[in-house]
Amino acid sequence: METSGGIQASLSGRYATALFELARDSKTIDSVEASLTNVRAALEQSDEFSRLVASPLVSRQDAARAVAASASAMGIDDTTRNFLGVLAENRRLSQLPAIIRAFRALAANHRGETTAEVTSAHPLSAAQVDALKQQLRTRIGRDVAVDLSVDPTLLGGLVVKIGSQMIDSSIRTRLNTLAHAMKG
Helix, strand or coil, X not given: CCCHHHHHHCHHHHHHXXXXXXXXXXXXXXXXXXXXXXXXXXXXHCHHHXXXXXXXXXXXXXXXXXXXXXXXXXXXXXXXXXXXXXXXXXXXXXXXXXXXXXXXXXXXXXXXXXXXXXXXXXXXXXXXXXXXXXXXHHHHCCCEEEEEEECHHHCCCEXXXXXXXXXXXXXXXXXXXXXXXXXX
């Protein structure tokens, strides 16, 4: 069971691969990916949900019940809901962000796309995301799926990672470079 980019080597990669294979076999890759996008948004926007996922103090049963209730509220598909329950039972909810990233990479690879991790200082509009995808497609010669995140400490600009390649056009990096150059 070889996967792209050595994703399976890590614990989160093995969970992501198992979920991906379930989704592929049941032809629900798109709905699982959409559900995982909702889960990721909940992790970013809800301190309560983030604490639930990260806390080692919550019992397995309580975590499973809370995750099931959260999944229902978010409209998560059955495959993803069951998977979240397994993570809660195995005390692996803390791996969820890495599992989501790995699943998205597997799904993109399955579609013949490359995944770019894009970090911006502010959320990007749909038009900006489309323009970025077009530029990346031109640069690397194939379709690109973007995994967006926001980091206000960048101040402005973008950091784009595609595989081992990184394009850092953030204002923070430019200011650090300028400060280093001024020190002489």
